[in-house]
Amino acid sequence: MPELPEVEVVRRGLERWIGGRTVADVEVLHPRAIRRHLAGAEDFAHRLKGRRMGAPMRRGKYLWLPLADSGTSVLAHLGMSGQLLVKSEQAPDEKHLRIRVRFTDQEGDNPGAAPGTELRFVDQRTFGGLSLHENTPDGLPDVIAHIARDPLDPLFDDEAFHQALRRSRSTIKRALLNQSLISGVGNIYADEALWRAQLHYERPTATFTRPRTAQLLGHVRDVMNAALAVGGTSFDSLYVNVNGESGYFERSLDAYGREDEPCRRCGTPMRRRPWMNRSSYFCPRCQRPPRLS
DNA sequence: CAAGGCTCCTGATAGC
DNA sequence: TGCTATCAGGAGCCTT
Numbered sequence: 001m002p003e004l005p006e007v008e009v010v011r012r013g014l015e016r017w018i019g020g021r022t023v024a025d026v027e028v029l030h031p032r033a034i035r036r037h038l039a040g041a042e043d044f045a046h047r048l049k050g051r052r053m054g055a056p057m058r059r060g061k062y063l064w065l066p067l068a069d070s071g072t073s074v075l076a077h078l079g080m081s082g083q084l085l086v087k088s089e090q091a092p093d094e095k096h097l098r099i100r101v102r103f104t105d106q107e108g109d110n111p112g113a114a115p116g117t118e119l120r121f122v123d124q125r126t127f128g129g130l131s132l133h134e135n136t137p138d139g140l141p142d143v144i145a146h147i148a149r150d151p152l153d154p155l156f157d158d159e160a161f162h163q164a165l166r167r168s169r170s171t172i173k174r175a176l177l178n179q180s181l182i183s184g185v186g187n188i189y190a191d192e193a194l195w196r197a198q199l200h201y202e203r204p205t206a207t208f209t210r211p212r213t214a215q216l217l218g219h220v221r222d223v224m225n226a227a228l229a230v231g232g233t234s235f236d237s238l239y240v241n242v243n244g245e246s247g248y249f250e251r252s253l254d255a256y257g258r259e260d261e262p263c264r265r266c267g268t269p270m271r272r273r274p275w276m277n278r279s280s281y282f283c284p285r286c287q288r289p290p291r292l293s
Numbered sequence: 294c295a296a297g298g299c300t301c302c303t304g305a306t307a308g309c
Numbered sequence: 310t311g312c313t314a315t316c317a318g319g320a321g322c323c324t325t
Contacts, residue, residue, distance in 0.1 A: 001318070032302080036321095061319075080318055081303085096303090125302045127319060170296065179320075187318065277299080278318055299323075307315080 002078040003061060004150055004184030005227035005249070010084050011063050014056040017086040018065070018119055021103040022052045033098035033121060036075070036143070037131035047132055048074065048101070057139070060150045060183025064141050072132055075141045079127025085120045096124045150184035151220050162213040165205035172208070173201035173280065176220070185220060188256045189227075191281045193220040195255035200287045201280045207290070226252065255281045 002010070026048045028034055028041035037044045053074075054066035064073040076084060085094075089102070099121040121130055133141035149156045164181050165172075175181055176190040185193070194201055196219035199212075208216075227249040250257075254264050259272035263283040273280045 003319095077319080079302090079320085123302095124304070125317085127302065168295085174297085177319085276297085276318090279316085295325105297323105297325085300321095301319105303317100305316090307313105309312090309314105 001080060001186060001188060002082065003186035003189050003224075004152065005189075005224050005231055007058055007061050007063055007078065007184075008152075008228055009231040010078070011056045011058045013086065014063070014065065014084065014119075017114060017117065018053055018103075019055050020053065021105065023048045023050060024102040024104045025049055026102075027100040028098070029100070030098040030123075030126065032126040033123060033129045034131060036077075036129055044130070044132055047072070059140065059144065059153070060147050060179055061186070062141075062144050062147060062183075064144075066135065066139065067132075071135050073135055073141045075131050075133055075144065076121070077128050079123065079125065079129070081125040082121065082123040082128030085122055086114070086117050087120055089116055089118050094120065094122045096122050098123050098126070099130055146180050148180050148183045151182060151217060152184070152224060156182075158214065158217055161217070162208065162210055165208045165213060168205045170205050171202045172199060172205055172216075173275070175205050182220075184224070187278055187280075188253070189220065189223055191255040192223045192253060194287065195281075195283060196223060198286045200289045201275065201282060203290045255283070257281065 026045035028045060031041060034041050034044050048067070051067040051070060054068050056063055056065050057073075058064075062075060062077055064075045066073045076082075078084070081096075097120055101119040101121075103118065105115045121128075123129070131143075133143050136142050136145055161182055165175055168175060170178075173190050173194065176185045176193070177187070191201070193216060197212075197216045199216065230249050230252065255270065258270045258281055260269050262268065263270055263286060266283065266285050268283055268285040270281055271284050273282070
């Protein structure tokens, strides 16, 4: 399940292998993968053809490739199971290959790019996709203007986030997953940060003091940076790793997926609770539920 | 308008 | 063995 660290690993891989290359043609193999491109697959392919890819950007779990001299960007979201792979044109198609982008690799294109490779969007569960959008004056695809800056963005405003928590009548995990308050946090890193901060997922946001918010944000950043550090080992190959679930950071998880296993802090068996059509993992001793009002 | 619930999708796995 | 139920969950959209 790609969250901010996994998407950042992908962004770095794209920066190395795709940035600066010119699109030769695009093949859309599944309509759902471009459903956010309302004009359709043909339009998507047509508009990309002949365009040069700029440096890939990221905000939260979204990443985008600006198309040179067009004021537009290819926006990508990996959803649950999406992968952006740089593969040899000769490699056999993946079972869930949805979109293929080929490049011209002519003189003047990215010298670091590996010729003979193509970009593939592979997505088993089709929650993710690619689309093309106009950029806002900030260089952001217009459809993600509502996505907040992420906690690794130097311009993320800690104080504004704290004030938003104070104003809200929601609970902390909902707030962490609310991409218009803070982006890039998904179910896994939310549980990890809450475990580190020793906070129950249903603590009302209005009860947060400034130090408590600061501490939680610190843990969010720490766990994401730790994941990023480990994920950083795998992106110097032609494979742009997005496989966060089976990969490198799983063994470092302290909360997510650890039902009935001992809390790494106090030894109490960890619990799983159904929550918002998914699960929350927590330590019943370190992360006490808030008193009901 | 804010908050919370529903829904899209496929494959792995559990249970009968 | 083969069927069905359950679970995984990001985010747009809908309801309250």
